[in-house]
Amino acid sequence: MQLERIVLFVVWFLCLRSDTYGVNGRRIISKEEDMELEKQLKLINKPPVKSIQTAHGHVVDCIDIEKQLAFDHPLLKDHKIQRRPSFRQGTTKKVESGGHLLSSTPPVIGLEDIDACPLGTVPIRRATKEDLIAAKSLSTNFHTQSATTPGTDYAILQMQKNDVRSYQEIEAEINVYNPRVKEGETFAYISVRGGPDEDINLVSTGWMVSPSRYGDTSSHFFTLWTRDAFKTTGCYNTLCPGFVQIDPKFYPGSALPNASVPSGPDQFAMPASLSQDEKNNWWLTITGTRLGYFPAELFSTLKNPAETVVWGGAAISSLDGVSPPMGSGIFPSFEPNISCDFTNMWYRSASGKHNGPHKPFYDIIIDNPACYRLKYYGYLDDKAKFALQFGGPGGNCGP
Ligand SMILES: *[C@@H]1O[C@H](CO)[C@@H](O)[C@H](O)[C@H]1NC(C)=O
Ligand SMILES: *[C@@H]1O[C@H](CO)[C@@H](O)[C@H](O)[C@H]1NC(C)=O
Numbered sequence: 001m002q003l004e005r006i007v008l009f010v011v012w013f014l015c016l017r018s019d020t021y022g023v024n025g026r027r028i029i030s031k032e033e034d035m036e037l038e039k040q041l042k043l044i045n046k047p048p049v050k051s052i053q054t055a056h057g058h059v060v061d062c063i064d065i066e067k068q069l070a071f072d073h074p075l076l077k078d079h080k081i082q083r084r085p086s087f088r089q090g091t092t093k094k095v096e097s098g099g100h101l102l103s104s105t106p107p108v109i110g111l112e113d114i115d116a117c118p119l120g121t122v123p124i125r126r127a128t129k130e131d132l133i134a135a136k137s138l139s140t141n142f143h144t145q146s147a148t149t150p151g152t153d154y155a156i157l158q159m160q161k162n163d164v165r166s167y168q169e170i171e172a173e174i175n176v177y178n179p180r181v182k183e184g185e186t187f188a189y190i191s192v193r194g195g196p197d198e199d200i201n202l203v204s205t206g207w208m209v210s211p212s213r214y215g216d217t218s219s220h221f222f223t224l225w226t227r228d229a230f231k232t233t234g235c236y237n238t239l240c241p242g243f244v245q246i247d248p249k250f251y252p253g254s255a256l257p258n259a260s261v262p263s264g265p266d267q268f269a270m271p272a273s274l275s276q277d278e279k280n281n282w283w284l285t286i287t288g289t290r291l292g293y294f295p296a297e298l299f300s301t302l303k304n305p306a307e308t309v310v311w312g313g314a315a316i317s318s319l320d321g322v323s324p325p326m327g328s329g330i331f332p333s334f335e336p337n338i339s340c341d342f343t344n345m346w347y348r349s350a351s352g353k354h355n356g357p358h359k360p361f362y363d364i365i366i367d368n369p370a371c372y373r374l375k376y377y378g379y380l381d382d383k384a385k386f387a388l389q390f391g392g393p394g395g396n397c398g399p
Pocket of ligand 1: 108257258266
């Protein structure tokens with residue numbers, strides 16, 4: 001009797017799991033596909049020096065820094081790992097906190113101190129079959145379109161190259177929320193881009209909620225890159241060779257346990273930046289920590305300064321056309337602590353000048369104002385500096 005119940009429970013649980021995958025766009029796979037996935041996982045997941053089971057359900061492996069997946073990339077065969085960026089003195093700014101919109105604490109990201117990876121190793125979120133299936137079946141394409149992909153909506157501020165300006169750094173303090181996403185995906189991000197849409201080079205970072213990619217409803221710190229509009233290269237986090245991890249604690253794909261709630265007592269924001277060093281590598285810095293970099297060799301157009309920088313949000317609807325909330329889920333209002341904001345928005349131009357977005361050098365793209373909006377305040381005050389608010393409730397937003 002007891003055994004029967006256990007067996008029944010297991011069967012029920014397995015059915016439930018495959019159901020869940022079905023609903024989230026994950027399919028049930030054949031034996032051949034399963035073996036193929038096993039093979040891929042063997043290539044992606046390097047032998048760990050130590051493994052850590054996180055409180056969020058996924059496993060983090062500490063991998064020899066010289067043997068990480070990035071170096072499987074054919075373009076990185078002769079790459080010499082850089083433990084720190086080669087910036088000219090004084091070219092980077094430190095992102096600060098505070099202001100009218102936000103007086104926030106950085107969220108917990110990555111491993112706790114006691115779990116930090118041993119010297120000479122770096123934390124890598126271990127890839128699972130589900131990750132690979134989701135990566136195959138979900139499009140990444142939306143990041144490359146100007147603003148016209150069906151089912152994808154943007155609320156962004158972007159600056160494009162002009163006669164006097166291209167970009168080597170973008171930063172912002174990104175307010176972290178955890179909007180309820182049942183299906184689809186939602187993003188708060190900064191991004192650098194180069195080249196034409198059909199061959200775009202791109203690096204993005206920020207937070208996202210995507211039950212189908214992560215198997216949970218948490219907000220996750222993410223990175224994303226490509227050199228050819230995702231035709232043959234690029235991926236989220238460390239699911240493919242590309243990003244070189246340096247820091248022993250913070251890692252792409254980690255869950256963000258701390259999120260703001262509208263009018264809540266605690267507000268969280270993560271200062272983030274992407275900056276190109278003297279060797280044209282793109283460094284990723286989060287809450288003052290240099291996580292690692294995307295080597296220049298990976299790119300064609302992003303070997304040069306970026307042509308476009310972007311701050312804002314995106315949302316992808318489910319197959320039945322229901323769009324998830326963006327930001328905090330509440331439209332921008334000047335009130336602090338209610339809608340999601342970016343403060344301390346800066347760029348550095350190739351000539352070394354730091355500035356925030358000024359008229360008329362930026363565009364605001366809101367392709368579905370019934371569902372999502374963005375309000376840019378320019379230089380708001382001495383703490384928030386250049387700031388915007390964005391987001392909205394989603395729903396039936398149409399094509
Ligand atoms: C942030 O999350 C961590 C881990 O769950 C928790 O221990 C900590 O109390 C949270 N911080 C705040 C200020 O809520
Ligand atoms: C916004 O949140 C911050 C941090 O929790 C708090 O110090 C501030 O008083 C809040 N502002 C308002 C207007 O609620």
